[in-house]
Amino acid sequence: MTAPAVATDSVRADYLDRLGASDEEGAVAVALAALDEGLDVEAVLLDVVAEAQREVGERWAAGAWTVVQEHVATHISERVVSAVARHRPPPRPSGIGSISVACLDGEWHGLPARLLAEVLARYGWAVTFLGSSVPAGQMAAHLHEAGPDVVAVSSSLPSRLPAARRMVEACHASGTPVLAGGAAFGPDGRWSRAVGADGWAPDARAAAALLAEFSFRDDDGAARVDDSSRDEQTVLQARRGELVAGMTTALRGTSVDEQLHDDLGHLVDFLAAAVYVDDPALLANFLRWVGTVAVPGGLTRDELAPALDDLAERLRDSPRTVALLRSADVREACTPEGAA
Numbered sequence: 001m002t003a004p005a006v007a008t009d010s011v012r013a014d015y016l017d018r019l020g021a022s023d024e025e026g027a028v029a030v031a032l033a034a035l036d037e038g039l040d041v042e043a044v045l046l047d048v049v050a051e052a053q054r055e056v057g058e059r060w061a062a063g064a065w066t067v068v069q070e071h072v073a074t075h076i077s078e079r080v081v082s083a084v085a086r087h088r089p090p091p092r093p094s095g096i097g098s099i100s101v102a103c104l105d106g107e108w109h110g111l112p113a114r115l116l117a118e119v120l121a122r123y124g125w126a127v128t129f130l131g132s133s134v135p136a137g138q139m140a141a142h143l144h145e146a147g148p149d150v151v152a153v154s155s156s157l158p159s160r161l162p163a164a165r166r167m168v169e170a171c172h173a174s175g176t177p178v179l180a181g182g183a184a185f186g187p188d189g190r191w192s193r194a195v196g197a198d199g200w201a202p203d204a205r206a207a208a209a210l211l212a213e214f215s216f217r218d219d220d221g222a223a224r225v226d227d228s229s230r231d232e233q234t235v236l237q238a239r240r241g242e243l244v245a246g247m248t249t250a251l252r253g254t255s256v257d258e259q260l261h262d263d264l265g266h267l268v269d270f271l272a273a274a275v276y277v278d279d280p281a282l283l284a285n286f287l288r289w290v291g292t293v294a295v296p297g298g299l300t301r302d303e304l305a306p307a308l309d310d311l312a313e314r315l316r317d318s319p320r321t322v323a324l325l326r327s328a329d330v331r332e333a334c335t336p337e338g339a340a
């Protein structure tokens with residue numbers, strides 16, 4: 001095989017420039033030229049578009065790009081994925097199998113799932129892309145009609161993990177195995193086991209390799225979440241509004257900053273997900289991430305420990321939640337060194 005005439009790094013840099021300039025036509029031209037110069041579709045999708053999108057996220061989190069710039073860039077990347085698919089259509093399904101790709105309920109990061117779908121089609125899978133935020137009930141109806149061999153569920157936010165369990169149960173009810181992926185399931189995929197998924201892969205290339213062997217885990221695919229975790233997570237979700245209001249007052253008195261309100265809502269969601277999978281690391285990762293984000297008006301690193309104290313006080317009837325809030329990993333993540 002001859003090496004492509006273009007280097008991925010320079011294509012990615014050009015592509016990011018075009019995103020930064022809100023130049024859709026230019027971004028499409030960069031991607032199609034890279035294909036014509038020998039970069040394969042998978043490389044353009046994963047090493048250019050996906051990597052550029054990660055950088056977009058870093059720029060937003062660092063306060064260098066506004067939400068609008070991020071939205072425009074993402075819209076352009078979606079158009080680029082379509083243009084790439086039109087320019088180099090996938091082969092006919094090879095008979096290797098059929099797979100439905102969907103995001104968890106409440107998960108609006110549809111682009112990662114779309115990239116996975118495009119890549120799997122290149123490996124001969126008959127792919128049905130169901131898009132963002134698919135409720136478990138809708139998935140059950142889809143499985144009844146379409147009967148794919150496998151379901152791939154994608155999620156970027158760990159706070160959506162309770163929805164993963166419902167999705168896995170809906171799939172298992174019809175005997176369909178579930179492959180999980182996306183940042184929500186943890187860097188090593190450990191939370192995919194907690195919700196009962198049959199397999200996990202870190203990226204689209206690894207997903208294709210795993211599916212080719214169909215070598216899912218040889219455990220029983222049973223969820224590891226117990227009733228007590230489930231109960232306390234339900235309490236947290238039910239009391240979300242009251243907990244957010246209480247923390248807002250404790251931290252900033254009568255302030256009504258919308259960003260703070262959103263961030264405290266995410267804090268409760270991530271706490272609920274951490275309780276659900278019984279792993280303080282999930283909450284600690286979120287707290288470290290908050291410590292690096294510079295969105296105006298948002299929750300600051302200094303406010304993390306008082307916010308957790310306020311939660312522990314209000315949630316004293318939920319022993320698992322309180323133990324998690326007081327765990328060393330979580331407390332350390334609130335300190336400047338821990339959050340660095």
Ligand code: B12
Nearest residue numbers: 050053057108109110111112152154180181182203204207
């Ligand atoms: C674009 C974007 C959005 C868009 C999404 C639009 C769309 N159509 O996708 C919108 C505006 C909706 C959005 C909203 C939010 N976002 Co956002 N978003 C992003 C951004 C910049 C890019 C996403 C992307 O396309 N990534 C590129 C993909 C390809 O990478 P990937 O996820 O690693 O995917 C690969 C693998 O994970 C794997 N994979 C993915 N799915 C699957 C499935 C299976 C089965 C397998 C095997 C593999 C697999 O294959 C992919 C390709 O190899 C990311 C930054 C980032 N690092 O991703 C932030 C990011 C994910 N968002 C973030 C946040 C905080 C939010 C909001 C909470 C912001 C807010 N305050 O409202 C909301 C939440 C909305 C919701 N409930 O879903 C944070 C999450 C941080 C955290 N601690 O979890 C990030 C990381 C930004 C950051 N740097 O802080 N976002």
